Amino acid sequence: MTIKKLTASAPAPGVPFYTPAQDPPVGTALEPGPDVPTLFTPIKLRGLTLQNRFVVSPMCMYSADDGHLTDWHLVHLGAFALRGAALTIVEATAVTPNGRISPEDSGLWQDSQIAPLRRIADYIHSQGQKVGIQLAHAGRKASTLGMWHGNKVAGPEVGGWPDNLWGPSAIAWDEGFPTPKEMTVAQIEGLVQSFVDAAKRSVQAGMDFIEIHGAHGYLISEFLSPITNQRTDAYGGSFEGRTRVLLDIVRGVRAVIPDDMPLSVRVSATEWMEYTGQPSWTLNETTRLALLLADEGVxxxxxxxGANNPAQKLNIYKYxxxxxxxxxxxxxxKAGKGGKMAIGAVGMIDDAETARDVVQDAGDKTKADLVLIARQFLREPEFVIKTAKQLGVKIATPHQYHRF
Known part of the structure; x- marks a missing residue:
């Protein structure tokens, strides 16, 4: 005779293991009303509803096994979801083997990489939270060692591929770094298909959200910049030429993912090279691009x-x-597209007041709709819970932790 296990806690639905359902999800304001900061109010992106405005930004951990995520990532990423982050985004995930930043980077260029990603998705979903992934290609900044080794090239002896880097033009990242191969049109078209294929695998892995990495000096932002893109064909020269790769990828990915799945693009708003007086990627061009992306289903x-040029000169202050x-x-x-695309803010969001103020509803003067946070979550995985306490917002916390 089979004895059915009785439990006072309803199990989390749709996951292949037992865990108590967190209903409502951790990080949900329990006493909603006009006094609750926007930070703890829901937001909807297509068919995805987040119970608060906290997003765990993608963070490279240099701990994957031939592109496959491991139990280390399960614990690392699961900790944020357990403690109330509404959306956790998996680190930059390469769409081709040579698109990894390091030999230990996450990848999604083959089907065997789906299952370990699915395991992470199942856990995050078991906590009532959402999970996304950032799809990327590192371009000329690929084949480097993990950050704790310093900014060094990864040679063949450690699994690197310095002779097989791609770029829009054959321009090295810096002195002492390998020169990438200028991509052929066929390779560019293949790159677009690789993003599309990785997006399909992301859906199979249970992702709720996909972000295309178009920032930080990796391949797409190399195409955007007139400094690193000196092509004379249809993928270079004009603004239209330099943005073509990104727009082709956006269109390709949008076409193969569910209609209700949100699509994001990360951009470097400026490459901080204006001081040279020469053409560079600037905030004005990013704003022009944003208006296009809003019409493309982003x-x-x-x-x-930043991060596309080692000679950049940043003007750093809190905001x-x-x-x-x-x-x-x-x-x-102002262009009548405010309802089409939300804005996420990053950088130096490391205290409750800043997180609150960035997204606080102030009409057209609101800075952003979501805060994407990385380093502060590493310092304090419980940042959502701590912020709620500091702001006087009563939120749901993990059932298992109530005794504390």
Whole structure:
């Protein structure tokens, strides 16, 4: 005779193991009303509803096994979902083997990489939270060692591929770094298909959200910049030429993912090279691009900056990237596209007051709709819970932790 196990806790639905359902999800405001900061109010991106405005930004961990995520990632990423982050985005995930930043980077270029990603999705879903993935190609900045080894090239002896780097033009990242091969048109078309294929695998792995990495000096942002893209064909020269790869990828991915799945693009709003007086990728060009992306089915623009040129000169202050996000958001509203695409802000969001103020509803003066946070979550995985306490917001916390 089979004895049915009785439990006072309803199990989380749709996952292949028992865990108590977190209903409502951790991080949900329990006493909603006009006094609750926007930070703890829901937001909807297509068919995806987030119970608060906290997003775990993608963070490279250099801990994958031939592109396959491991139990290390399950624990690392699961910790944020357990503690109330509404959306956790898996680190930059390469769409081709040579698109990894390091030999230990996450990848999604083959079907065997789906299952370990699915395991992470199942856990995050078991906590009532959402999970996304950032699809990427590192371009000329590929084949380097993990960050704790310093900014060094990974040679063949450690699984690197310095002789097989891609770029829009044959321009090395810096002195002492290998020169990438200028991509052929066939390779560019193959790259677009690789993003499309990885997006399909993302859906199979249970992802709720996909982000295309178009920032930080990796391949797509190399195409955007007139400094690193000196092509004379249809993929270079004009603004239209330099943005073509990104737009082709966006269109390809949007066509193969569910209609209700949100699509995001991360951009470097400026490459911080204006001081040279020469053409570069600037906030004005990013704003122009944002207006196009809003019409292409992009639901969130994740606004970062820099990292495409070692000679960059950043103007750093608390809101140095947040203000650029606000500028783009205001431009979208003025163009009548404010409802088409949300804006995410990143950088130096490391305290409760900043997180609150960035997304607080102030009409067309609101800086952003979501905060994407990385380093502060590493310092404090419980940042959502701590922020709620500091702001006087009563939220749902993990059932298993109530005794504390």
């Amino acid at each position: 639901d969130l623009l994740d606004v970062s900056s 140095y990237q947040i203000d650029m996000a606000g500028h783009i958001r205001e431009a979208l509203i």
